[in-house]
Amino acid sequence: MTLPALRFQQVSKRYGAASVLRGVDLELGAGECFGLVGVNGAGKTSLIKCLLDFCALDGGSIDIFGQPHHQPAARGPLGFLPERFTPPYYLTGADFIRYLLTLQGLSYDAQAVSAMLSALDLDPGALKRTVRSYSKGMTQKLGLAACLLARKPLYVLDEPMSGLDPKARALLKDELRRLHQSGSTVFLTSHALADVDELCDRMAILHDGAIRFSGTPAECRAQYGADTLEQAFLTCIA
Numbered sequence: 001m002t003l004p005a006l007r008f009q010q011v012s013k014r015y016g017a018a019s020v021l022r023g024v025d026l027e028l029g030a031g032e033c034f035g036l037v038g039v040n041g042a043g044k045t046s047l048i049k050c051l052l053d054f055c056a057l058d059g060g061s062i063d064i065f066g067q068p069h070h071q072p073a074a075r076g077p078l079g080f081l082p083e084r085f086t087p088p089y090y091l092t093g094a095d096f097i098r099y100l101l102t103l104q105g106l107s108y109d110a111q112a113v114s115a116m117l118s119a120l121d122l123d124p125g126a127l128k129r130t131v132r133s134y135s136k137g138m139t140q141k142l143g144l145a146a147c148l149l150a151r152k153p154l155y156v157l158d159e160p161m162s163g164l165d166p167k168a169r170a171l172l173k174d175e176l177r178r179l180h181q182s183g184s185t186v187f188l189t190s191h192a193l194a195d196v197d198e199l200c201d202r203m204a205i206l207h208d209g210a211i212r213f214s215g216t217p218a219e220c221r222a223q224y225g226a227d228t229l230e231q232a233f234l235t236c237i238a
């Protein structure tokens with residue numbers, strides 16, 4: 001039997017007296033593209049921070065390909081793009097990518113970098129410029145490029161479309177589809193429900209710290225009697 005890529009069981013998280021996650025159960029099959037959606041402050045990033053062991057759980061457990069998430073080796077197969085991506089401003093784009101690849105024991109392959117930049121519509125000239133001169137969208141593309149170049153079995157992408165122009169969004173969706181077809185698991189958060197509908201095999205709606213819905217986008221529309229995922233989402237959280 002194939003192990004799930006991710007399994008959250010009764011995950012709870014509090015910040016002081018505020019209970020942000022209250023018994024979250026979620027399972028992602030290996031090779032799935034899974035979208036987590038929820039209003040601002042619903043707890044999506046907190047769930048990801050728990051997964052990455054950036055903060056301690058107050059209850060429950062998380063497994064990554066069957067290994068407890070707090071074991072560093074469990075996170076080896078995982079590539080992560082944070083929601084607020086701020087690379088060191090004094091590095092050039094090339095230095096930043098090299099730095100991230102080196103941390104993972106990978107070498108800088110100029111051809112692969114060039115192909116990835118082209119796949120994300122980032123001007124190769126940006127590699128020689130320091131990150132301080134990048135626009136918001138360029139910075140996001142750099143983060144995506146560095147993350148996706150690591151060729152991981154599992155990607156955790158917190159709002160990967162954030163700041164991208166329509167062309168770059170379309171290109172990123174193509175790239176995510178390619179990853180999916182090659183067998184990688186993708187766990188993403190997004191406020192763009194049309195993207196989730198288009199890309200994701202399954203999705204979950206997190207609201208008030210709990211999972212309100214989990215299933216395919218089509219099941220979500222059907223369950224809430226809605227024509228669009230946006231309408232279904234609004235009914236679900238009403």
Ligand SMILES: Nc1ncnc2c1ncn2[C@@H]1O[C@H](COP(=O)(O)OP(=O)(O)OP(=O)(O)O)[C@@H](O)[C@H]1O
Nearest residue numbers: 015018020038039040041042043044045046047083
């Ligand atoms: N370090 C922290 N200390 C205290 N409260 C926090 C902390 N981090 C997050 N929170 C609170 O936890 C709740 C969930 O935040 P989180 O960032 O997980 O939401 P989100 O679903 O990712 O939101 P968004 O869609 O706006 O990115 C919010 O009320 C937020 O204020």
